Amino acid sequence: MQVVHSRADFFAAREQLTGPVGLVPTMGALHAGHAALIETAARTAESTVVTVFVNPLQFGPDEDFGRYPRALPADLERCAAAGADLVWAPAVEDVYPGGPSRVRVDPGSLGAELEGAARPGHFAGMLTVVAKFLGLVRPAVGFFGEKDYQQLTLIRRMAADLELMVGVAGVPTVREPDGLALSSRNIYLSADERQRATALSRALFAGQDAAAGGAAKAVAAAREVLESTGGIDVDYLELRDAELGPAPDHGSGRLLVAARLGRTRLIDNVPVSL
Numbered sequence: 001m002q003v004v005h006s007r008a009d010f011f012a013a014r015e016q017l018t019g020p021v022g023l024v025p026t027m028g029a030l031h032a033g034h035a036a037l038i039e040t041a042a043r044t045a046e047s048t049v050v051t052v053f054v055n056p057l058q059f060g061p062d063e064d065f066g067r068y069p070r071a072l073p074a075d076l077e078r079c080a081a082a083g084a085d086l087v088w089a090p091a092v093e094d095v096y097p098g099g100p101s102r103v104r105v106d107p108g109s110l111g112a113e114l115e116g117a118a119r120p121g122h123f124a125g126m127l128t129v130v131a132k133f134l135g136l137v138r139p140a141v142g143f144f145g146e147k148d149y150q151q152l153t154l155i156r157r158m159a160a161d162l163e164l165m166v167g168v169a170g171v172p173t174v175r176e177p178d179g180l181a182l183s184s185r186n187i188y189l190s191a192d193e194r195q196r197a198t199a200l201s202r203a204l205f206a207g208q209d210a211a212a213g214g215a216a217k218a219v220a221a222a223r224e225v226l227e228s229t230g231g232i233d234v235d236y237l238e239l240r241d242a243e244l245g246p247a248p249d250h251g252s253g254r255l256l257v258a259a260r261l262g263r264t265r266l267i268d269n270v271p272v273s274l
């Protein structure tokens, strides 16, 4: 596995890669969820590129850009074990050599809903850096986690609507044994918050079980779990269709939650059958 930092070294290393390339963009602090993305890419593509980059453009002024966990040596070990061929860990100047991008990708109306309502500008910043990495790496397929389901949906939309001629693959959420979705931000949780945080996945699974009775019953079952736990400040709990349009009466949907535990904001989602 090769590791590069500068833009020039990345271009040189990219030229050496053969066959269809799989890309796994990450912000580092890698865990078993990221490893699942890398392993899936390595199984599917001939060469696998992982980017490790905390993108300032997708953080608001009051968010955790400064304190976001950075752990490159451990990340490199995880990338190697999961089968990556090339890791690019650029500095901000390598990704934005002329200063902040003058052009931003507009996520459309979905970009202002759910996560976008709580994090204005987040999805434009995220799509802009993903578009740049797709252009720089030129993969056949990009791999993204279902844990960030709205992000995955918007990346699929960007690839389709802007004819980027790249595959977008979603990888199921990897969870702790007690159900908590793995997330780099879980390390912010105190012991008490960590225990309460299981309420997010318990709520989603309760909603999944109740979904045969319709969307309202599913949301009510999930809300009951969250409210009975305490110490959880729910930002949204919504049932949508699989493309994040309004909830359907029948068929596939997605139940999504975002909540704060102390200073930490967590998100999770599950598929539901109505």
Ligand SMILES: Nc1ncnc2c1ncn2[C@@H]1O[C@H](COP(=O)(O)OP(=O)(O)OP(=O)(O)O)[C@@H](O)[C@H]1O
Pocket (backbone or CB within 6 Å): 025, 026, 027, 028, 032, 033, 034, 036, 037, 143, 144, 145, 146, 147, 148, 171, 172, 173, 174, 175, 181, 182, 183, 184, 185, 186
């Ligand atoms: N538990 C998980 N299972 C599967 N994929 C995941 C999981 N957590 C993150 N991913 C995916 O890994 C990629 C990189 O995500 P990122 O580096 O932001 O990690 P994260 O753990 O989601 O961090 P954060 O706490 O910032 O949300 C994204 O495509 C994301 O959806």
Ligand SMILES: CC(C)(CO)[C@@H](O)C(=O)[O-]
Pocket (backbone or CB within 6 Å): 025, 026, 027, 053, 055, 058, 126, 129, 130, 148, 151
């Ligand atoms: C896709 C991504 C790497 C873009 O910065 C980020 O949003 C993430 O880690 O999910």
Ligand code: BAL
Pocket (backbone or CB within 6 Å): 058, 148, 151
């Ligand atoms: N995991 C999605 C990227 C972010 O929270 O900024």
